Amino acid sequence: MRNNTNLLPIKNTKPIALYNSKQVYAMEQAWFSQGYDSFGLMKQAAWQMTQQIEQIYEQRNVSASHSTNTNIYHRSAYPRQASIWVGKGNNGGDGWLIAYYLQQAGWQVEVITVGFSENYFDLHDQSVTSKTPNNGDSDSSNITDSIKALQIALASSCHYQRFEDIVSHDDADKRVLPADIYIDALFGIGLDRAPEVVYKSAIKAFNNFTQQNNALAIAVDIPSGLVASTGEVFERIAIQADVTLCLIARKFGLHTKDGTDYSGDIVDIPLIPYQMALQQTASNDTIPEKNASQAFGPVATLLTAAHSMKPRRQNSYKGSYGHVLVIGGNRIDGSQGMGGAAILSAASTMATGAGKITVACHEAFHGSLLTSLPDAMTINLHDASGVRDLIKQASVVAIGMGLGRDEKANALFIDYVQAAIESEKSIVIDADGLYHLASLHMGNHELITELREYSTNHRVCLTPHSGEAARLLDQKISKIESNRLQAIKQCAATYGGDWVLKGAGSLVLEQEKGGENVYVCNVGNAGMATAGMGDVLSGVTAGLLAQQDLSAEVRSLHQAVLIHGFAGDVLVSQANNNTNTLLVGQRGLQAQDMPAAIRHVMQLMIV
Numbered sequence: 352m353r354n355n356t357n358l359l360p361i362k363n364t365k366p367i368a369l370y371n372s373k374q375v376y377a378m379e380q381a382w383f384s385q386g387y388d389s390f391g392l393m394k395q396a397a398w399q400m401t402q403q404i405e406q407i408y409e410q411r412n413v414s415a416s417h418s419t420n421t422n423i424y425h426r427s428a429y430p431r432q433a434s435i436w437v438g439k440g441n442n443g444g445d446g447w448l449i450a451y452y453l454q455q456a457g458w459q460v461e462v463i464t465v466g467f468s469e470n471y472f473d474l475h476d477q478s479v480t481s482k483t484p485n486n487g488d489s490d491s492s493n494i495t496d497s498i499k500a501l502q503i504a505l506a507s508s509c510h511y512q513r514f515e516d517i518v519s520h521d522d523a524d525k526r527v528l529p530a531d532i533y534i535d536a537l538f539g540i541g542l543d544r545a546p547e548v549v550y551k552s553a554i555k556a557f558n559n560f561t562q563q564n565n566a567l568a569i570a571v572d573i574p575s576g577l578v579a580s581t582g583e584v585f586e587r588i589a590i591q592a593d594v595t596l597c598l599i600a601r602k603f604g605l606h607t608k609d610g611t612d613y614s615g616d617i618v619d620i621p622l623i624p625y626q627m628a629l630q631q632t633a634s635n636d637t638i639p640e641k642n643a644s645q646a647f648g649p650v651a652t653l654l655t656a657a658h659s660m661k662p663r664r665q666n667s668y669k670g671s672y673g674h675v676l677v678i679g680g681n682r683i684d685g686s687q688g689m690g691g692a693a694i695l696s697a698a699s700t701m702a703t704g705a706g707k708i709t710v711a712c713h714e715a716f717h718g719s720l721l722t723s724l725p726d727a728m729t730i731n732l733h734d735a736s737g738v739r740d741l742i743k744q745a746s747v748v749a750i751g752m753g754l755g756r757d758e759k760a761n762a763l764f765i766d767y768v769q770a771a772i773e774s775e776k777s778i779v780i781d782a783d784g785l786y787h788l789a790s791l792h793m794g795n796h797e798l799i800t801e802l803r804e805y806s807t808n809h810r811v812c813l814t815p816h817s818g819e820a821a822r823l824l825d826q827k828i829s830k831i832e833s834n835r836l837q838a839i840k841q842c843a844a845t846y847g848g849d850w851v852l853k854g855a856g857s858l859v860l861e862q863e864k865g866g867e868n869v870y871v872c873n874v875g876n877a878g879m880a881t882a883g884m885g886d887v888l889s890g891v892t893a894g895l896l897a898q899q900d901l902s903a904e905v906r907s908l909h910q911a912v913l914i915h916g917f918a919g920d921v922l923v924s925q926a927n928n929n930t931n932t933l934l935v936g937q938r939g940l941q942a943q944d945m946p947a948a949i950r951h952v953m954q955l956m957i958v
């Protein structure tokens with residue numbers, strides 16, 4: 352669960368637009384094409400980050416002095432000490448300038464360079480180059496912004512060391528300034544591959560120093576090692592930041608996949624009015640409007656707060672709130688039964704407030720279903736004509752949770768989805784339903800085309816995790832995980848409908864006429880990485896869809912994903928808040944705990 356998770360789900364917060372690296376570079380270029388200077392922007396960035404660093408230091412220092420935990424971050428009061436780790440790109444340039452500004456502000460600073468050759472400084476330190484013949488490398492046309500930044504820092508005698516020189520000594524840890532704050536300016540949005548060996552060991556050393564000194568780790572723009580456009584961290588090696596100072600625009604990769612584990616608190620430093628730059632660039636003949644909006648339109652929106660709901664009309668009855676038919680919970684001869692999947696899904700559907708529920712599951716589970724959920728009606732999963740009749744009466748059909756993967760289950764899946772299409776029902780497909788869908792796609796079955804066409808005018812929600820998405824797209828899981836955004840878009844293009852790609856920072860894609868909206872869910876926690884949690888999500892999705900009195904936004908897939916995540920966070924936050932009730936923490940959180948929390952979240956959403 353992220354520190355900034357807002358447990359008041361309907362609090363109005365402005366949606367946060369998320370961008371990839373290419374787009375941020377394009378924003379910068381649009382700004383420069385208006386006559387602004389790139390080094391001026393770097394100085395502005397470094398100056399604003401320095402202000403933030405001083406502020407963060409003061410705040411943490413004050414809170415540490417009020418804390419009884421002496422182990423918490425606090426070192427010497429004065430001089431304040433900063434260790435700034437720089438790479439050779441512009442991110443490193445920001446680092447050199449931060450070092451310069453902090454030193455001007457009275458901090459003791461040390462810059463640790465990574466990837467710089469031994470003679471790099473002789474080539475670029477102006478105090479040296481002005482006394483030596485020009486050897487070509489210091490030709491002003493070769494002077495990049497990051498070299499200009501280095502020159503400013505060296506001209507003010509900022510102390511620096513090469514990481515490569517330090518690590519060659521046994522007492523390497525004694526050779527680095529033990530600082531209050533460690534600043535990571537190794538890589539920014541330019542990281543496009545796994546860090547090379549020396550960077551890997553620098554990243555590990557940075558994390559170790561921070562930990563040993565109980566110091567604060569601040570990342571410039573994005574923690575080094577984390578890919579801004581995908582949220583991927585190669586080989587689990589990245590800077591573990593307490594705070595990320597995010598420049599210009601919020602990066603998509605900070606919020607999905609590994610991003611949430613490494614970025615800490617995020618502070619935005621917008622720097623340039625990029626929306627204005629967009630408009631001006633679009634009106635510029637050199638960039639056609641379509642390309643400009645493609646370059647600047649966010650790749651996704653960060654979901655942090657749920658849409659609110661109105662109280663129910665007094666004059667209403669169960670029929671006003673829909674009838675969900677859950678189809679799943681099979682028992683295949685000679686294999687395990689999966690009744691729990693259908694039961695969890697059904698219980699979660701009821702917790703959202705759906706009016707009626709019928710569960711079509713194997714008869715072996717009817718008894719246990721009714722014991723845990725007496726409000727449900729039941730029918731035998733294999734009673735095909737009975738289930739088809741019920742599909743006609745239902746408002747939503749949720750299919751696949753524990754349905755089984757054998758041929759019989761495959762035939763039932765085809766039969767029931769076709770019946771749902773014929774009766775024009777909203778459809779939710781999860782788990783084994785997705786397995787069958789993938790098989791049908793591989794066999795070029797006509798149902799795939801039918802479903803895609805149907806989804807252009809009806810609600811169809813599909814809810815895979817990466818493993819299921821991999822099968823649906825006939826790709827390796829690692830490929831899906833390396834670019835989750837691309838994967839969800841491919842799923843939607845292939846099968847139609849609205850999609851969630853589950854996991855940390857779940858992605859949601861909703862189709863709308865002429866386009867699609869993509870969201871990243873900022874709630875939920877690792878306690879939810881347990882069996883049955885996906886069944887709960889399918890139940891919430893179906894339950895919301897069934898309630899036609901709710902607004903379209905509340906019945907959306909992204910709202911379902913938010914409610915599901917908030918419910919998980921509510922349960923875990925009870926543990927964090929140390930209430931007197933029995934606690935449920937991240938370890939031990941179970942899918943069966945969720946319906947009660949879903950009810951709680953639904954209640955919080957009413958205004």
Ligand SMILES: NC(=O)C1=CN([C@@H]2O[C@H](COP(=O)(O)OP(=O)(O)OC[C@H]3O[C@@H](n4cnc5c(N)ncnc54)[C@H](O)[C@@H]3O)[C@@H](O)[C@H]2O)[C@@H](O)CC1
Pocket residue numbers: 379389390392393396438439440441442443445537538539540541542543544545546547550571572573598
């Ligand atoms: N251009 C500008 O005007 C501004 C840029 N800013 C900073 O500039 C950063 C982007 O700068 P850059 O585009 O130079 O990118 P980086 O500073 O992230 O560095 C890219 C360099 O690292 C190399 N590299 C990438 N992956 C590597 C790997 N795995 N192992 C070893 N080397 C690798 C690249 O080949 C390239 O030389 C932003 O994140 C931000 O911090 C800010 O100063 C704001 C203004």
Ligand SMILES: Nc1ncnc2c1ncn2[C@@H]1O[C@H](COP(=O)(O)OP(=O)(O)O)[C@@H](O)[C@H]1O
Pocket residue numbers: 782815816853854855856857874875876877878879880881882883884885886887888915
């Ligand atoms: N680390 C996490 N952070 C946020 N949400 C998570 C995390 N791990 C799992 N979840 C959520 O829990 C659910 C798990 O679903 P799934 O993997 O399909 O479980 P199952 O198949 O056992 O029902 C998904 O909605 C997923 O997004």
